[in-house]
Amino acid sequence: MSKLKEVLGKYECNKVLDVGTGRGEFTQILIDYLKSYDEIVCIDYSDRTQALIEEKFKDKNVKFYNMDCAKLEFKEELFDAVSISNALHELSDIQTVLKQMNRVLKKDGIMIFNEMYCDNQSAKQMSHVKLHHFVAKLHRLNGRTHNSTFKKEEILDIIQTLDMRVLDILEHSTHEDQLKASSDNITEERLTDIDDNISRLTNNFKETEYYDELVKEKENLIEYIKDNGLFSATELLVIVKK
Numbered sequence: 001m002s003k004l005k006e007v008l009g010k011y012e013c014n015k016v017l018d019v020g021t022g023r024g025e026f027t028q029i030l031i032d033y034l035k036s037y038d039e040i041v042c043i044d045y046s047d048r049t050q051a052l053i054e055e056k057f058k059d060k061n062v063k064f065y066n067m068d069c070a071k072l073e074f075k076e077e078l079f080d081a082v083s084i085s086n087a088l089h090e091l092s093d094i095q096t097v098l099k100q101m102n103r104v105l106k107k108d109g110i111m112i113f114n115e116m117y118c119d120n121q122s123a124k125q126m127s128h129v130k131l132h133h134f135v136a137k138l139h140r141l142n143g144r145t146h147n148s149t150f151k152k153e154e155i156l157d158i159i160q161t162l163d164m165r166v167l168d169i170l171e172h173s174t175h176e177d178q179l180k181a182s183s184d185n186i187t188e189e190r191l192t193d194i195d196d197n198i199s200r201l202t203n204n205f206k207e208t209e210y211y212d213e214l215v216k217e218k219e220n221l222i223e224y225i226k227d228n229g230l231f232s233a234t235e236l237l238v239i240v241k242k
């Protein structure tokens with residue numbers, strides 16, 4: 001059984017709020033692994049993925065709202081569980097968002113945090129961390145809030161500010177987890193794909209003073225990935241109770 005299923009499979013949640021849903025990767029995990037749920041409400045301040053989410057989860061009792069998680073438009077204590085996955089590092093004011101998540105969570109409800117982190121990763125996983133940090137830098141140059149990912153202890157410190165009881169902590173998507181699933185090196189095709197994507201993003205800065213530096217950084221990054229391969233960074237799942 002997957003480690004995530006073992007942990008999430010303990011929780012029966014009627015109404016779930018998933019904050020910063022993006023393309024719904026974590027929503028899919030909630031659907032697959034929670035013991036049960038009645039409804040999952042997804043929010044994201046970008047409406048880019050609304051159609052995708054509505055189509056992808058059309059028979060799963062999932063709703064999507066285009067909403068800023070710093071200003072949740074839900075009444076107090078509406079949800080049995082509130083989750084946030086790989087979005088903490090994209091927030092400009094984490095404490096405001098935590099207060100909002102807490103406000104809409106029922107007493108005895110659970111908060112589910114899932115976040116990749118940047119320290120203690122293998123060389124192969126550092127490819128993902130470096131790739132992520134490069135894309136985050138490009139987003140910042142475009143004026144969007146997207147910080148580098150946190151260290152594991154920094155994530156725990158943030159969660160601790162809620163002063164809630166920790167029910168579960170799990171590290172998943174570790175180097176070893178991924179070795180079990182596949183030991184393949186990165187294919188030429190995947191590498192070309194990554195190169196094309198980050199080149200396209202970098203080209204948006206052609207007319208700026210940063211361009212030459214960004215091209216060098218991009219080339220170093222591709223070299224690193226070629227030499228070391230690519231695994232996802234380890235993620236930390238923490239469940240706390242209100």
Ligand SMILES: C[S@@+](CC[C@H](N)C(=O)[O-])C[C@H]1O[C@@H](n2cnc3c(N)ncnc32)[C@H](O)[C@@H]1O
Nearest residue numbers: 020021022025026044045068069085086087090
């Ligand atoms: C890296 S994606 C994570 C997607 C998904 N939760 C997952 O784990 O795969 C982060 C998402 O957070 C969203 N986000 C960032 N700041 C937000 C805010 N203030 N309000 C709502 N969504 C936000 C972004 O638009 C993006 O879709």
